[in-house]
Amino acid sequence: MLIPVVDFGAYKLGENEVSGEQLEILSWQIKKAFTEVGFVYLQHTGITQLEVDEVLKISKTFFLLPDEMKKPFSRKSFANNPNHGWVSSETERLNPKRPGDLKEVFNISSLHPDMRWPSDMFREIQSSFFLRCKDLCLRVLRVMAHSLGLEPEVFLNAHRLIGSDENGSTLRSLYYPEVRSDRVKEGQLRCGEHSDYGSITLVFQSQEGGLQVRTRSGEFVNAPSIPGTVLVNIADLMQRWTSDVLLSAVHRVLLPPAGDSSTRQSMVFFVQPDDEALITCCDGSNKYPPVKSGAYLMERFSDSYGRE
Ligand SMILES: O=C(O)CCC(=O)C(=O)O
Numbered sequence: 001m002l003i004p005v006v007d008f009g010a011y012k013l014g015e016n017e018v019s020g021e022q023l024e025i026l027s028w029q030i031k032k033a034f035t036e037v038g039f040v041y042l043q044h045t046g047i048t049q050l051e052v053d054e055v056l057k058i059s060k061t062f063f064l065l066p067d068e069m070k071k072p073f074s075r076k077s078f079a080n081n082p083n084h085g086w087v088s089s090e091t092e093r094l095n096p097k098r099p100g101d102l103k104e105v106f107n108i109s110s111l112h113p114d115m116r117w118p119s120d121m122f123r124e125i126q127s128s129f130f131l132r133c134k135d136l137c138l139r140v141l142r143v144m145a146h147s148l149g150l151e152p153e154v155f156l157n158a159h160r161l162i163g164s165d166e167n168g169s170t171l172r173s174l175y176y177p178e179v180r181s182d183r184v185k186e187g188q189l190r191c192g193e194h195s196d197y198g199s200i201t202l203v204f205q206s207q208e209g210g211l212q213v214r215t216r217s218g219e220f221v222n223a224p225s226i227p228g229t230v231l232v233n234i235a236d237l238m239q240r241w242t243s244d245v246l247l248s249a250v251h252r253v254l255l256p257p258a259g260d261s262s263t264r265q266s267m268v269f270f271v272q273p274d275d276e277a278l279i280t281c282c283d284g285s286n287k288y289p290p291v292k293s294g295a296y297l298m299e300r301f302s303d304s305y306g307r308e
């Protein structure tokens, strides 16, 4: 298979220290994947399939509610956080050249105690999964810094506020409803071609799979769901930060074959540096001008939601 599978067991959640030798092996494998493909499957991260199934299940109960009950939780209706909340189908265009994506999402961008939630159970399960993803991504960022010969804290220092309103990291639940082929617009997909905006992304798919990743040679390959693993990819700010050493690969989700009425689900944890973090090429070059993480993210939202 093209996207490598790497055993993260030596530094999984709950494992407090990783030996120098194990860190070397992990760093080498992760760097190879992120420079050649931009995606890697991590095995034995400490996040179990049971946890993933639980968060997919509670997300689905929300998506299956009538729109009237979801509207009060719409994105842009939370005063403290512009990205938090529900987005209806065909609203976001991850490829702005295509019609709106055939997916619904719920973004959790803030764990502020005053947030409104669809239910206590939803809050509990989603918030704890958010924190598990946060712990894992900090471990991955530490290994990545090591793999590039940088100070171990260099990425971590810019990710201190995940879960607060000064950091755009988001746990996103996605629901892809049944596709009615008689209603599909020309060129419409479940999720248009795009690369992610922030530093790294964690992806969890339901069993059907469906994600495709563009390789360096330009062809799309399937990135199936591998139960028990976490798929991790590099996003655009990280590619910029590393002066194009690490690769932010384009990916998409096609429509199911005609006559296939299945739905699809996924969970994605978008990791974003703190809003005020200034992202400057870490090799000291001027390949990209410094940019503030928060401002960069707002610019990217304008492309995918339209300029408002
Ligand atoms: O649903 C998926 O598998 C991927 C979604 C995705 O790439 C995104 O929301 O950025």
Ligand SMILES: [Fe+2]
Binding pocket: 194, 195, 196, 251
């Ligand atoms: Fe994506």
